Amino acid sequence: MAGWKFMSDVEQVENRSPRDIDVVTFYLSHPPLDTTKILTDFPEFVSSDMSKTKYKTDHYIVDVTYSPFVIVENTRYWLQLFTHCRNNGVWRGMLRLELNTDVDDQQALTILNDLENELVSRN
Amino acid sequence: MSLFREIESLKSEIVDTEQIYALSKEHPLMSIGLKERLEHLKSKMESMPKESFEPKIQLLFSGGAVIGSQGIKSSFVSKALNPLQEMIKTQTALVRFGNVSKRGRQKKSKKAELYLTSLPIGSFGIELSQLESDDLLEAHDVSVAMKQVMDIVQNSCLGDDQFESMIENTPRRNLSNLKTFLEEVKNENSVIKMESGKRDLRCQKSVLRRHFQGYLLLK
Numbered sequence: 001m002a003g004w005k006f007m008s009d010v011e012q013v014e015n016r017s018p019r020d021i022d023v024v025t026f027y028l029s030h031p032p033l034d035t036t037k038i039l040t041d042f043p044e045f046v047s048s049d050m051s052k053t054k055y056k057t058d059h060y061i062v063d064v065t066y067s068p069f070v071i072v073e074n075t076r077y078w079l080q081l082f083t084h085c086r087n088n089g090v091w092r093g094m095l096r097l098e099l100n101t102d103v104d105d106q107q108a109l110t111i112l113n114d115l116e117n118e119l120v121s122r123n
Numbered sequence: 124m125s126l127f128r129e130i131e132s133l134k135s136e137i138v139d140t141e142q143i144y145a146l147s148k149e150h151p152l153m154s155i156g157l158k159e160r161l162e163h164l165k166s167k168m169e170s171m172p173k174e175s176f177e178p179k180i181q182l183l184f185s186g187g188a189v190i191g192s193q194g195i196k197s198s199f200v201s202k203a204l205n206p207l208q209e210m211i212k213t214q215t216a217l218v219r220f221g222n223v224s225k226r227g228r229q230k231k232s233k234k235a236e237l238y239l240t241s242l243p244i245g246s247f248g249i250e251l252s253q254l255e256s257d258d259l260l261e262a263h264d265v266s267v268a269m270k271q272v273m274d275i276v277q278n279s280c281l282g283d284d285q286f287e288s289m290i291e292n293t294p295r296r297n298l299s300n301l302k303t304f305l306e307e308v309k310n311e312n313s314v315i316k317m318e319s320g321k322r323d324l325r326c327q328k329s330v331l332r333r334h335f336q337g338y339l340l341l342k
Contacts, residue, residue: 048156
């Protein structure tokens with residue numbers, strides 16, 4: 001597939017496949033989330049170890065209803081971490097995706113399925 | 124990135140993560156991922172090698188030779204790099220063969236050639252690496268030589284006793300290269316910071332100037 005790579009191009013630069021994708025979810029807990037239910041039914045949402053193992057996603061969360069100071073500090077922390085390559089300081093990009101966008105999600109799924117079918121038919 | 128820089132970066136990330144974890148510790152969900160991240164970073168720190176023998180050296184300059192993190196005078200780089208590279212070559216010969224000739228051309232060694240591989244910032248500097256070696260022992264020797272050159276430069280910036288001891292124990296060929304290197308640094312009123320493997324050093328302007336004058340008197 002031809003195209004521009006927006007994020008750090010490890011396939012080219014480090015000659016390897018990406019190990020995972022880094023994701024930070026900023027979410028509203030109004031009404032308050034059922035903590036026990038999340039920990040039982042979807043522990044990958046809160047545990048980066050589990051999300052990395054199951055989905056290859058290094059996932060963290062920020063509850064934007066918790067405390068203004070915590071939001072500011074989290075924003076600073078994740079921005080400085082993910083907007084630069086650690087080894088050379090070069091800028092890299094982040095994508096911001098809205099959640100609960102059913103129509104967009106369906107379109108994305110269609111595109112991914114088309115790509116998958118195209119790859120299968122080539123091979 | 125040098126091992127020293129990697130460890131410093133990791134330390135800073137651990138401190139930052141500890142702060143963010145402390146702020147979110149009471150949150151039943153946010154705290155879980157941050158705690159795991161902190162443990163992961165600490166475990167990574169424990170697994171870092173105690174010493175690196177990568178044949179790579181970084182030099183950062185401040186003062187007249189640079190403009191902040193934006194750039195470095197090309198004329199300064201061209202004058203300062205040659206004596207430094209010669210010092211590393213001489214020390215590599217010393218590490219490998221135990222002695223070096225006092226003057227004249229050194230044995231030709233394409234593999235001891237260093238390449239400019241990066242322009243590190245904070246302030247501004249250069250990184251030199253040995254690229255052509257597929258011989259681990261040779262890479263090790265060059266790496267040891269780089270650290271010895273750092274010792275020579277560092278002893279030029281310490282007290283009089285260390286300075287005199289350095290003069291006595293350094294090959295004459297390298298004293299001459301050291302003089303040229305320090306002269307270029309002094310002329311630009313610069314501060315040098317050097318890193319290789321886990322080692323780092325910083326030479327202040329005033330100390331450098333004092334010892335450089337002392338060295339000229341000894342000559």
